[in-house]
Amino acid sequence: MLTSGQLLEFANTNGIPIWVLDASIALLLSLAVFAICGLGVIVLVYMERKVAADFQLRWGPMHVGWRGTLQLIADAIKLISKEDIFPKNADPWIFRLAPTVMFLAAFVGLMVIPIGPKLVVQDLNIGLIYALAIPSIGVAGIIMAGFGSYNKYAMLGSMRSAAQMVSYEVPRALSIIGVVMIAGSAKLSAIVNAQSVWYVFLQPIGFVVFLVASLAEINRVPFDLPETESELVNGYHTEYSGMRFMFFLFAEYIAMMAASALTVVLFLGGWHGPGPAYLAPLWFLIKVFAVIYVMMWVRWTLPRFRIDQVMDLGWKVLLPLALLNILITGIIMLL
Amino acid sequence: MGQEMSKIEEAKNLTQNQILEELEEQLRVEEIEEQPDTIKTEEMVINFGPQHPSAHGVFRALFHVNGEIVTKIEPMIGYLHRCFEKIAENRTYAQFVPFTDRMDYVSSMHNNWAYVLTVEKLAGIQVPERAEYIRVIVGELQRIASHLLFLSTAGLEAGAVTPLQYYFDERERILNLFEKVCGARLTYNYMKIGGVRADLPDGWLEETLSFVNRLKKTIVDYDRLLLGNYIFKKRMKGAGKISAETALAQGLTGPPLRSTGVAYDVRKSDPYSVYPRMDFEMVVRFQGDNYDRVVIRSEEIKQSLRIIEQAIEQIPDGPILAPGLPKDIRPPVGEAFGHIESSRGDLGYFIVSDGSLKPYRLKIQGPSFANLQGFPAMAEGSYFADVVLTLGTLDPVFGEVDR
Amino acid sequence: MGSKDMSGEGHGERMPGQVKIVQEAGLGYTLTVKREDLFKAALGLKEAGFDMFMFVSGVDYPDTIKLRYRLYSTKRKNKLNIFLKTEVPKSDPVVDSLTPIWPSANWHERETYDLFGVKFRGHPDMRRIFMPDDFVGHPLRKDYSDNHMLVKEEFIQGTVIKGYREDNSK
Numbered sequence: 050m051l052t053s054g055q056l057l058e059f060a061n062t063n064g065i066p067i068w069v070l071d072a073s074i075a076l077l078l079s080l081a082v083f084a085i086c087g088l089g090v091i092v093l094v095y096m097e098r099k100v101a102a103d104f105q106l107r108w109g110p111m112h113v114g115w116r117g118t119l120q121l122i123a124d125a126i127k128l129i130s131k132e133d134i135f136p137k138n139a140d141p142w143i144f145r146l147a148p149t150v151m152f153l154a155a156f157v158g159l160m161v162i163p164i165g166p167k168l169v170v171q172d173l174n175i176g177l178i179y180a181l182a183i184p185s186i187g188v189a190g191i192i193m194a195g196f197g198s199y200n201k202y203a204m205l206g207s208m209r210s211a212a213q214m215v216s217y218e219v220p221r222a223l224s225i226i227g228v229v230m231i232a233g234s235a236k237l238s239a240i241v242n243a244q245s246v247w248y249v250f251l252q253p254i255g256f257v258v259f260l261v262a263s264l265a266e267i268n269r270v271p272f273d274l275p276e277t278e279s280e281l282v283n284g285y286h287t288e289y290s291g292m293r294f295m296f297f298l299f300a301e302y303i304a305m306m307a308a309s310a311l312t313v314v315l316f317l318g319g320w321h322g323p324g325p326a327y328l329a330p331l332w333f334l335i336k337v338f339a340v341i342y343v344m345m346w347v348r349w350t351l352p353r354f355r356i357d358q359v360m361d362l363g364w365k366v367l368l369p370l371a372l373l374n375i376l377i378t379g380i381i382m383l384l
Numbered sequence: 385m386g387q388e389m390s391k392i393e394e395a396k397n398l399t400q401n402q403i404l405e406e407l408e409e410q411l412r413v414e415e416i417e418e419q420p421d422t423i424k425t426e427e428m429v430i431n432f433g434p435q436h437p438s439a440h441g442v443f444r445a446l447f448h449v450n451g452e453i454v455t456k457i458e459p460m461i462g463y464l465h466r467c468f469e470k471i472a473e474n475r476t477y478a479q480f481v482p483f484t485d486r487m488d489y490v491s492s493m494h495n496n497w498a499y500v501l502t503v504e505k506l507a508g509i510q511v512p513e514r515a516e517y518i519r520v521i522v523g524e525l526q527r528i529a530s531h532l533l534f535l536s537t538a539g540l541e542a543g544a545v546t547p548l549q550y551y552f553d554e555r556e557r558i559l560n561l562f563e564k565v566c567g568a569r570l571t572y573n574y575m576k577i578g579g580v581r582a583d584l585p586d587g588w589l590e591e592t593l594s595f596v597n598r599l600k601k602t603i604v605d606y607d608r609l610l611l612g613n614y615i616f617k618k619r620m621k622g623a624g625k626i627s628a629e630t631a632l633a634q635g636l637t638g639p640p641l642r643s644t645g646v647a648y649d650v651r652k653s654d655p656y657s658v659y660p661r662m663d664f665e666m667v668v669r670f671q672g673d674n675y676d677r678v679v680i681r682s683e684e685i686k687q688s689l690r691i692i693e694q695a696i697e698q699i700p701d702g703p704i705l706a707p708g709l710p711k712d713i714r715p716p717v718g719e720a721f722g723h724i725e726s727s728r729g730d731l732g733y734f735i736v737s738d739g740s741l742k743p744y745r746l747k748i749q750g751p752s753f754a755n756l757q758g759f760p761a762m763a764e765g766s767y768f769a770d771v772v773l774t775l776g777t778l779d780p781v782f783g784e785v786d787r
Numbered sequence: 788m789g790s791k792d793m794s795g796e797g798h799g800e801r802m803p804g805q806v807k808i809v810q811e812a813g814l815g816y817t818l819t820v821k822r823e824d825l826f827k828a829a830l831g832l833k834e835a836g837f838d839m840f841m842f843v844s845g846v847d848y849p850d851t852i853k854l855r856y857r858l859y860s861t862k863r864k865n866k867l868n869i870f871l872k873t874e875v876p877k878s879d880p881v882v883d884s885l886t887p888i889w890p891s892a893n894w895h896e897r898e899t900y901d902l903f904g905v906k907f908r909g910h911p912d913m914r915r916i917f918m919p920d921d922f923v924g925h926p927l928r929k930d931y932s933d934n935h936m937l938v939k940e941e942f943i944q945g946t947v948i949k950g951y952r953e954d955n956s957k
Binding site: 349 | 428430436437449452539543545546548549550553613615616618619767768769770771772
């Protein structure tokens with residue numbers, strides 16, 4: 050293994066400025082995360098379809114590859130080769146930028162997630178705040194998509210999404226204050242290290258509020274109001290097709306991965322697990338996929354809420370619960 | 385003269401004053417509108433359909449939306465108008481039976497039945513008893529199939545995708561039974577003037593009975609999965625509410641009417657075929673909201689299962705077609721009206737005969753048409769998401785609305 | 788067939804003239820009125836408990852269009868159906884609208900207007916319902932022909948499709 054000292058020496062001897070070195074390392078790491086993301090999305094879409102099929106007494110994809118494993122690649126090729134339809138009255142820049150913004154916001158959120166001891170792209174001191182704040186920029190992408198495509202359904206969908214994301218951001222942020230209080234740090238690796246007992250047992254209310262609010266953040270059933278196919282056709286991505294549509298899909302699954310990874314880091318003990326240390330990333334992945342499975346389970350079982358009920362749940366149930374959680378945590382810590 | 389002139393001038397002055405006043409008023413209004421600190425808002429009009437995933441066919445409506453609340457609905461129909469009433473005037477009585485399949489394609493048997501019932505009434509044909517029992521069995525199976533489809537789509541519109549697959553599994557079994565009887569799975573053309581087209585195949589009744597026993601158990605599970613769901617109840621209860629008076633005034637029939645507490649079921653109020661011999665209850669609910677309209681269908685499935693069991697027990701042997709029936713039926717001059725309770729309500733046929741081979745006039749009273757008329761009265765003022773659900777709980781089939 | 792006088796139902800004085808409810812073989816109870824008396828008769832029936840308007844249908848005869856209204860009572864114990872019959876001359880196909888009595892008559896009357904050309908006086912929204920607004924003619928009339936939809940001969944270059952045109956000229 051290369052150590053940082055060797056790298057510095059290498060740079061000095063060859064006359065490479067340090068910022069180039071930094072930038073290239075960051076680029077390499079991002080590319081690695083991007084590759085993992087792509088692979089993860091493919092696995093997730095396949096998993097989603099198989100889980101759905103299992104819940105619905107069907108087989109799911111079966112024909113392309115062994116038990117339909119290559120179906121996703123076929124789908125991706127289809128989406129890439131499709132015509133890119135551009136609505137006549139759409140705003141050219143906003144319409145084109147929207148999927149990228151949404152994708153980037155979801156993707157950048159993964160940068161601070163530690164998947165093993167020291168296995169993290171950038172272990173920020175305020176990693177927790179970063180992981181909460183950056184993915185919420187995604188709502189800008191949704192609004193851009195709704196506004197840019199010059200379609201009333203898309204507009205309504207994006208408006209709903211904005212209302213929903215803003216109201217669920219509050220209980221979501223409040224629910225993790227208890228975690229920060231116990232761990233005494235907002236650094237994600239520090240939080241994981243502090244978890245000798247998983248925080249899901251110390252913070253049951255916080256965990257539930259965080260999970261529900263996360264479901265609302267990533268627009269999954271029962272909170273998939275921005276893209277309700279029964280009334281809004283397809284919500285904010287009604288007018289998108291082909292490659293751009295694929296980007297939305299991509300962003301959605303990456304956001305799901307990021308949300309469940311954060312849940313694992315905060316409440317489920319991160320990479321902790323039995324066995325030697327090199328199994329840590331494996332444990333992390335297993336936990337992430339377990340959380341994702343729960344999300345899929347919810348999606349394929351429940352109907353969806355109405356917009357006023359979503360708001361009610363956010364402000365009247367989750368927010369008081371999150372505050373109560375902080376209060377209880379504080380009292381117990383004082384005692 | 386002078387007085388008259390002054391009157392005219394007065395009138396002129398008056399009108400001028402009025403004009404000035406009006407102008408001033410307009411200016412005042414404009415001033416108010418141009419104040420910079422007030423936000424200008426206007427109603428958004430959303431065009432719903434004719435191609436929309438939950439338009440249940442080719443329904444088009446303009447929704448006037450204020451935020452998330454729909455304030456006004458302007459329904460427009462006619463996108464599936466296929467002139468069946470005109471076609472009927474150019475076909476013989478027997479030739480028109482297949483067309484009735486295409487009317488309400490979700491419960492074709494009922495359309496067959498209502499039509500042949502009316503022609504039999506017009507021509508005075510006595511249907512043999514076995515045929516009547518077969519009609520009751522397939523008719524009730526059809527009602528179950530249609531209600532299963534309804535329940536699955538009601539769940540789908542509320543966002544529950546999974547129950548659809550379970551309901552469709554059961555519906556598929558009914559379609560298989562129908563396929564064994566008449567060879568078709570959707571447009572059956574099974575009933576014939578004077579009876580039915582073919583006798584039941586061997587072992588069909590036993591198969592039906594085992595299906596009935598199966599559905600009796602599974603429907604309880606499905607009820608728990610969909611109707612007992614907390615979110616589903618929360619969405620459905622209290623939405624799209626309509627009172628009994630409004631429902632009658634708007635002319636609703638079938639389950640939407642019975643959900644308001646009005647006991648109107650053709651099988652009970654104007655019994656036809658062998659229904660008087662059957663022991664079943666008319667399901668009536670009293671809230672008149674979306675949830676009642678869904679639950680009433682599930683309860684009706686259970687009643688239909690009871691009817692099928694009794695019919696299988698009672699079915700006699702014998703002919704399935706009225707004997708001595710001519711190939712070209714020429715009913716005597718006159719008018720006749722026959723109606724049955726289809727899955728959607730009071731389905732009637734009104735036929736005028738001039739003694740020739742073809743009907744002089746045929747009018748179809750479609751329950752979907754009547755139910756859809758009450759849609760704005762139910763849905764105006766509710767949330768956009770609930771409007772779609774309300775439309776779904778009316779269960780309109782546009783082949784029947786537009787005919 | 789028995790006949791039943793409705794004068795004992797508390798609205799006898801409203802009923803026009805010597806109108807009797809007759810039982811017919813195919814239809815059940817029927818009541819035939821002149822078109823001037825239709826609204827009064829309908830009002831009387833509504834007060835007698837006929838609270839549901841099921842449909843109105845036209846039947847086209849050479850000189851007249853006969854109208855059949857089906858009404859139903861959920862309040863009366865015997866669950867009555869009744870057919871209200873009237874006719875309008877083709878030269879002046881106008882009749883009172885029953886929407887003030889039963890709001891559900893709205894679409895049914897629009898349908899009859901669309902397909903038969905019978906105008907309903909007092910209807911709030913007398914537009915076509917199935918056919919497009921610019922449609923010519925009323926398709927369920929026996930004398931309706933769609934000749935006006937055919938492409939005129941001078942526009943067809945080359946051969947005229949003989950059979951098609953002859954069929955439609957009948």
